[in-house]
Amino acid sequence: MADKRLFISDLDGTLLNSRGELSPETRDGLTYILSQGIPFTVASARNIVSIQMVFEGISLALPVIAGGGAYLSDLTTGEHSHINALHTNLAKQVFSVISEADHTPFIGSYGIQDFLSYFERTGNPGMEWYIQDRMRMKDRRLRKINHTGFFHEEHIVSFIVIDRLEKMTALKILLEKEFPGLLALHVLENLYSRGWYWLTVHDHRSRKDAAAEILLRKLSLSGAHLTVFGDNVNDLDLFSLAGRAVAVGNAEEAVKERATEIIGSNEENSVVSYIMKECGITIKDG
Numbered sequence: 618m619a620d621k622r623l624f625i626s627d628l629d630g631t632l633l634n635s636r637g638e639l640s641p642e643t644r645d646g647l648t649y650i651l652s653q654g655i656p657f658t659v660a661s662a663r664n665i666v667s668i669q670m671v672f673e674g675i676s677l678a679l680p681v682i683a684g685g686g687a688y689l690s691d692l693t694t695g696e697h698s699h700i701n702a703l704h705t706n707l708a709k710q711v712f713s714v715i716s717e718a719d720h721t722p723f724i725g726s727y728g729i730q731d732f733l734s735y736f737e738r739t740g741n742p743g744m745e746w747y748i749q750d751r752m753r754m755k756d757r758r759l760r761k762i763n764h765t766g767f768f769h770e771e772h773i774v775s776f777i778v779i780d781r782l783e784k785m786t787a788l789k790i791l792l793e794k795e796f797p798g799l800l801a802l803h804v805l806e807n808l809y810s811r812g813w814y815w816l817t818v819h820d821h822r823s824r825k826d827a828a829a830e831i832l833l834r835k836l837s838l839s840g841a842h843l844t845v846f847g848d849n850v851n852d853l854d855l856f857s858l859a860g861r862a863v864a865v866g867n868a869e870e871a872v873k874e875r876a877t878e879i880i881g882s883n884e885e886n887s888v889v890s891y892i893m894k895e896c897g898i899t900i901k902d903g
Contacts, residue, residue, distance in 0.1 A: 621656075621836070621837075621838055621842055622656065622838070622842045622843070622844060623656045623657075623658075623679075623829075623832065623833060623836060623838055623842055623843050623844070624655065624656065624657045624658075624843075624844050624845075624846075624892055625657075625658055625659065625660050625682070625829055625832075625843065625844075625845045625846070625855065625859075626657070626659050626660070626845070626846040626847075626888050627659070627660060627661060627845075627846060627847040627848060627849070627852050627855075628659055628661040628663060628668070628671065629661070629662075629663070629808055629848075630808055630848035630849060630865070630867060630868075630883055631846050631847055631848045631852075631865050631868075631883055631888060632659065632846070632883070632888050632889075633671065633883065634883055634884050635808070635883070635884060636809075637671075637808070637809055638671070639671060639672070639675075640884075640886060642886040642889075643886045643888070643889050644675070646886060646889035646890070646893060647675060647889050648675055649893075649898075650889065650892055650893060650896070650898065651675070651676070651677065651678070653896070653898055655892065655896055656678075656679060656836060657677070657679070657892065658677055658679040658680065658681050658682070658832065659677075659681050659682065660681075660682035660685075660686070660825040660828065660829065660845075660852075660855060661681070661682065661683060661685075662684065662685040662803070662805065662817060662851060663683060663684075664683055664684060664688075664725065664731070664733070664758070665681065665683045665688060665690040665692075665695050665697070665731070666695065666731070666754075666756050666757065666758060667754065667756070668681055668683055668690075668692065669692060669695060670754055672692060676692065676693060677692045679832060680692075680698055680699075680832065682825055682828040682829065682832075684725065684774060684775060684819065684823060685801065685803065685817060685819060685823055685824070685825060685851060686701070686801070686819070686822075686823045686824040686825045686826070686827055686828040686854075687700065687701050687702075687725075687774050687775060687819050687820070687823040688700055688701075688774075688828075689828050689831060689832075695731075697727070699828070699831060700727065700772070700774065701774070701819065701820045701822040701823040702727070702772040702773060702774050702820065703772075703773045703774065703775075703819070703820045704820075705768060705769075705772075705773070707796070707799060707820075708768060708773035709768055710795075710796070711776060711792065711796065711800070711818060712724075712768070712776065714791065714792060714795050715776060715778060715788070715792075715818075718787075718788055718791060720740075720778045720780065720784075720788060721735075721736050721738055721739065721740050721744070721778075722776040722777060722778045722818075723735050723744075723747065723776070723777040723778075723779075724773060724775070724776055724777075725758075725773070725774045725775035725776075725777070726771040726772055726773050726774060727771060727772050727774060728770060728771035728772065730757075730758070731758045732758050732759075732760055732771065733751065733756065733758040733759050733760070734760055734761075734762045735748060735759070735760075735761060735762070736761070736762060736763065737761065737763055740780075741779065741780060741813075742813070743779040743780060743781075743807065743810060743812075743813030743814075744779045746807070746810040746813065747777075747779060747807075747810075750809075774819065774820075774823075775817060775818060775819050775823075776817075776818040777815055777816070777817055777818070778815070778816040778818070779807075779813055779814070779815050779816075780813070780814065780816075781812070781813070781814065782804070782806070782814045785804045785814040785815070785816040786804055788816055789802050789804050789816055792818065798821060799820075799821050800818055800819065800820065800821055801817075801818075801819040801820065801821050801822075801823045801824055802816065802817070802818055802819075803815075803816070803817045803850070803851045804816050805817070805849060805851060824854050825851070825852065825854055825855045826854035826855050826857065826858040827854075829843065829845075829855060829858055829859075830858065840858045840859055840860055841860040842860060843858060843859040843860055843861070844859060844860065844861040844863060844892075844895070845858075845859040845861070845862055845863065846863045846864075846865065846880075846888045846891075847862075847863075847864060847865075847868065847872060848864065848865050848867060848868035848869065848872060848883065849868070849869055849872060850869060850871055850872065852872060853871070853872065853875055856872070856875045856876065857875075861877050861878065862875060862876050862877050862878075863876060863877070863878045863879070863880055863888075863891060864876035864878070864879045864880070865879075865880060865881065865882055865883050865887055865888070866879060866880065866881050866882040866885075866887070867882040867883055867884075
């Protein structure tokens with residue numbers, strides 16, 4: 618490469634197709650650009666276990682940004698080099714507000730190992746879909762609980778609340794009012810179970826752009842050297858940091874408005890094709 622750069626892509630709705638998979642073309646192209654030493658990684662709201670499953674058979678030299686910026690993690694080992702956990706007292710207070718609003722959250726935590734805890738009462742089909750999906754993927758973090766004792770035993774990193782859009786928007790507003798400036802809150806539709814929305818709750822430091830800045834420092838680069846790809850509003854912090862902010866064709870309008878470039882959709886191998894063109898390589902070069 619003539620100049621140094623870093624490429625970071627969102628996963629769902631961006632690098633992955635509508636089935637939540639790497640298409641054969643994307644998988645082959647990604648394998649090739651990585652073999653050429655092009656600095657590439659991903660930033661996703663997904664957890665490290667889920668990202669590992671998506672990239673099975675593909676190695677990334679750089680850490681991945683997981684949990685929307687809550688973690689910087691090694692893709693191969695799953696070990697975290699950076700974690701933004703909620704303070705114990707704050708986690709308890711957030712849980713109390715969520716519960717009093719008549720919602721039952723999934724709780725992401727780490728201690729001896731990572732856990733995704735859920736309670737006996739799951740509440741709605743959107744939550745059931747998530748449990749079944751995690752079981753189908755053999756997510757080793759998943760466990761059913763009937764008490765809140767883990768607040769004293771583990772570090773709480775996230776809450777995920779799943780319900781219809783109106784309820785998740787109302788809960789987000791409530792949490793913003795109760796804990797101003799202390800939380801990172803995003804309401805996102807589940808692309809694979811339409812009509813059900815996730816409110817993700819993390820510490821305010823858990824941002825994709827903050828994690829990307831750590832990677833840039835590691836590579837002695839600035840934001841001007843960064844190219845990012847996204848489709849949803851939770852990618853906009855990365856867009857603000859990057860010299861090039863690339864929206865896929867299926868991105869939300871708010872994301873397209875902030876993009877420096879718009880490419881094809883997530884069904885067209887658009888991200889990998891863009892990177893290969895920018896770096897002046899084709900698979901047949903190898």
